[in-house]
Amino acid sequence: MTTPLxxxxxxxxxxxxxxxxxxxxxxxxxxIKANVVLRLISTGIVLLLLAVARWQTISPFSAEAQENLSIxxxxxxxxALMLNIYGYFADKAKGYVLRESDISFYxxxxxxxxxxxxxxxxxHIELKRGPIERKLDLATxxxxxxxxxxxxxxxxxxxxQDALALRQFILAHKDVSAHE
Amino acid sequence: xNKWQRVSxxxxxxxxxxxxxxxxxxxIYLIPIIFTSYDKILAYPLWVAAGVAGILSLLLLVxxxxxYFFKYRLNDQNIEIHAGxxxxxxxxxxxTRIQNVKLISPVYFRPFGYTTLELDTAGSAKNEANxxxxxxxxxxxxxxxxxxxxxxxxxxxxxxxxxxxTESLEQEQLLNQRSLKDLVIHGITNNRVWIFLAILAPMAxxxxxxxxxxxxxxxxxxxxxxFGPGHPWWELTLYVVSTIILAYIxxxxxxxxxxxxxxxxxxxxxxxxxxIQRSGLLSHxxxxxxxxxxxxxxxxxxxxxxxxxxxxxxxxxxxxxSHGKQGGLRSKLMVPSVTLEECSELINEVWPLSKLExxxxxxxxxxxxxxxxxxxxxxxxxxxxxxxxxxxQYALIPLVLVSGALMSSLVWARWRRxxxxxxxxxxxxxxxLLGVDYYCFPINKIQQVKFxxxxxxxxxxxxxxxxxxxASSLTIPFIDQELGWDYLSRSLYQVESSKQNWM
Numbered sequence: 123m124t125t126p127l128x129x130x131x132x133x134x135x136x137x138x139x140x141x142x143x144x145x146x147x148x149x150x151x152x153x154i155k156a157n158v159v160l161r162l163i164s165t166g167i168v169l170l171l172l173a174v175a176r177w178q179t180i181s182p183f184s185a186e187a188q189e190n191l192s193i194x195x196x197x198x199x200x201x202a203l204m205l206n207i208y209g210y211f212a213d214k215a216k217g218y219v220l221r222e223s224d225i226s227f228y229x230x231x232x233x234x235x236x237x238x239x240x241x242x243x244x245x246h247i248e249l250k251r252g253p254i255e256r257k258l259d260l261a262t263x264x265x266x267x268x269x270x271x272x273x274x275x276x277x278x279x280x281x282x283q284d285a286l287a288l289r290q291f292i293l294a295h296k297d298v299s300a301h302e
Numbered sequence: 303x304n305k306w307q308r309v310s311x312x313x314x315x316x317x318x319x320x321x322x323x324x325x326x327x328x329x330i331y332l333i334p335i336i337f338t339s340y341d342k343i344l345a346y347p348l349w350v351a352a353g354v355a356g357i358l359s360l361l362l363l364v365x366x367x368x369x370y371f372f373k374y375r376l377n378d379q380n381i382e383i384h385a386g387x388x389x390x391x392x393x394x395x396x397x398t399r400i401q402n403v404k405l406i407s408p409v410y411f412r413p414f415g416y417t418t419l420e421l422d423t424a425g426s427a428k429n430e431a432n433x434x435x436x437x438x439x440x441x442x443x444x445x446x447x448x449x450x451x452x453x454x455x456x457x458x459x460x461x462x463x464x465x466x467x468t469e470s471l472e473q474e475q476l477l478n479q480r481s482l483k484d485l486v487i488h489g490i491t492n493n494r495v496w497i498f499l500a501i502l503a504p505m506a507x508x509x510x511x512x513x514x515x516x517x518x519x520x521x522x523x524x525x526x527x528x529f530g531p532g533h534p535w536w537e538l539t540l541y542v543v544s545t546i547i548l549a550y551i552x553x554x555x556x557x558x559x560x561x562x563x564x565x566x567x568x569x570x571x572x573x574x575x576x577x578i579q580r581s582g583l584l585s586h587x588x589x590x591x592x593x594x595x596x597x598x599x600x601x602x603x604x605x606x607x608x609x610x611x612x613x614x615x616x617x618x619x620x621x622x623x624s625h626g627k628q629g630g631l632r633s634k635l636m637v638p639s640v641t642l643e644e645c646s647e648l649i650n651e652v653w654p655l656s657k658l659e660x661x662x663x664x665x666x667x668x669x670x671x672x673x674x675x676x677x678x679x680x681x682x683x684x685x686x687x688x689x690x691x692x693x694x695q696y697a698l699i700p701l702v703l704v705s706g707a708l709m710s711s712l713v714w715a716r717w718r719r720x721x722x723x724x725x726x727x728x729x730x731x732x733x734x735l736l737g738v739d740y741y742c743f744p745i746n747k748i749q750q751v752k753f754x755x756x757x758x759x760x761x762x763x764x765x766x767x768x769x770x771x772x773a774s775s776l777t778i779p780f781i782d783q784e785l786g787w788d789y790l791s792r793s794l795y796q797v798e799s800s801k802q803n804w805m
Binding site: 223224234235238240 | 752
């Protein structure tokens with residue numbers, strides 16, 4: 123194809139899609155809850171291991187090592203607390219918007235980020251489900267563009283049905299099929 | 303043509319060399335072991351010889367098997383390749399998915415007139431296809447078949463089809479070639495040492511060992527040279543300075559050699575919609591790019607280039623690295639060290655509508671400087687000053703101030719280079735530090751866009767916007783939030799409403 127000849131109408135930017143004022147669909151509460159529990163469990167295990175190492179009496183460490191372990195325990199506990207709080211709000215901040223010809227993914231508590239993927243430029247789309255997601259009837263959608271691996275993004279926390287419908291919608295989209 | 307066929311039997315040479323290189327590359331880690339157990343190895347020369355012979359014959363056998371199992375078949379619209387001895391692969395590649403056809407003639411194929419046909423695809427590394435060892439004419443013929451198929455199947459209207467048919471009668475038209483002088487300039491202004499190093503890499507450690515040995519045998523002891531007693535400080539400084547200059551000259555010399563190896567006989571031609579780059583001293587490289595595959599033009603100048611008014615003009619296609627493939631300089635289309643006029647001519651030839659060199663670039667917000675100077679440079683230097691003051695080393699404080707000023711001026715230089723603009727068809731970005739790079743890509747080829755904003759940026763209503771194309775992703779930092787959204791939504795509107803193909 124040669125470089126296109128262009129139609130050049132004047133466009134009023136107020137009439138264009140207002141990506142900054144979109145109604146964002148948040149992730150499923152089940153997914154957020156599951157993440158909270160998972161984070162609590164995994165940080166809990168680390169803390170527990172440290173605590174066991176600190177106070178076990180089978181073969182006690184030297185006093186100095188025990189003191190260091192206590193400090194480590196406090197640092198890890200503080201980090202774990204922050205991770206749990208931040209993780210919750212980070213999940214809360216995530217969301218997506220599906221429009222006629224593009225899909226936007228919103229993330230970020232301190233660093234807001236919006237990725238907008240025109241459906242026309244989708245290479246393919248994949249449904250991913252881990253064991254926990256299968257249990258909770260959730261799914262993650264992975265979106266691939268020709269921009270390459272660095273710019274692949276994931277939409278987690280969708281109900282399996284919704285994810286299937288979303289994939290169906292995207293695959294059946296005239297732009298995507300026209301592209302193939 | 304649609305029967306399964308083997309490549310020329312000379313292919314075993316290719317497989318043999320490839321496997322041998324693989325082993326040599328991995329055996330580098332063995333060199334210290336061999337070195338330390340040198341005496342023991344010498345004690346059993348027969349065993350060593352038998353071992354080497356065994357490995358070589360095994361390699362020969364494997365190479366033969368690889369050749370034996372390598373078959374390909376060309377159909378009307380796709381190419382199939384069967385390969386693999388233990389792990390078999392079957393590749394089915396439609397012509398329309400082929401991004402790029404390259405002919406590579408390694409040194410060991412050239413006396414026999416054979417070449418390797420490399421087919422790049424848009425997919426991942428798994429789909430890469432090579433047809434090794436085909437006769438030169440056959441390879442050209444295959445390439446022509448694939449390209450002409452693509453041409454006839456991608457021309458969308460009949461008019462375009464007819465046009466391309468009449469055009470294909472055209473001869474290749476020479477657009478640019480580089481003389482030896484240009485390549486020397488290119489070697490000096492651009493560090494091409496690595497091309498040289500890449501060739502030497504398998505032998506690197508042996509070379510370094512030998513250099514040290516030679517140095518020792520000549521009675522040069524570096525420790526004695528630099529830190530021995532009886533050398534006044536100026537003598538030492540002289541040593542250091544002259545060593546650095548010497549090293550610099552050697553590096554530059556190697557870089558010039560590297561540049562000549564990579565770009566010797568450089569020619570850029572155009573045939574129909576295809577741009578063809580041919581170059582190389584040891585192995586000829588040919589890169590073919592269809593005009594519609596071009597994603598991004600980069601007009602690149604290092605600081606030395608700015609001084610002597612030369613430009614590296616890059617034509618970027620699909621980014622191979624982000625698709626998990628070996629990319630490298632040689633698979634790219636780049637016209638090395640062109641003059642200003644040649645550069646304008648080439649840009650005009652490829653994308654006549656592009657205003658890369660003429661458009662006014664808008665500056666980014668000055669807060670860009672505050673961020674780097676205020677958040678990183680100043681606090682860091684204050685810390686260092688505090689440290690020196692605490693240790694009462696006041697003499698060092700001016701040095702810190704100089705360093706702070708220098709770094710701040712670099713940030714200023716960086717800010718000054720940043721620029722962006724757009725017109726109906728293209729987006730333009732300028733950046734650099736001492737050198738300057740201009741980027742230009744069609745808005746229609748955007749794959750994805752991103753909007754980013756930190757807490758600090760939000761307070762000042764600023765943002766960063768990123769445009770992802772198949773060639774790379776480009777970010778404009780620190781622009782007004784409204785302007786950023788305007789750029790994004792207009793670009794998206796253009797992509798989504800015009801529905802043009804990006805390939």
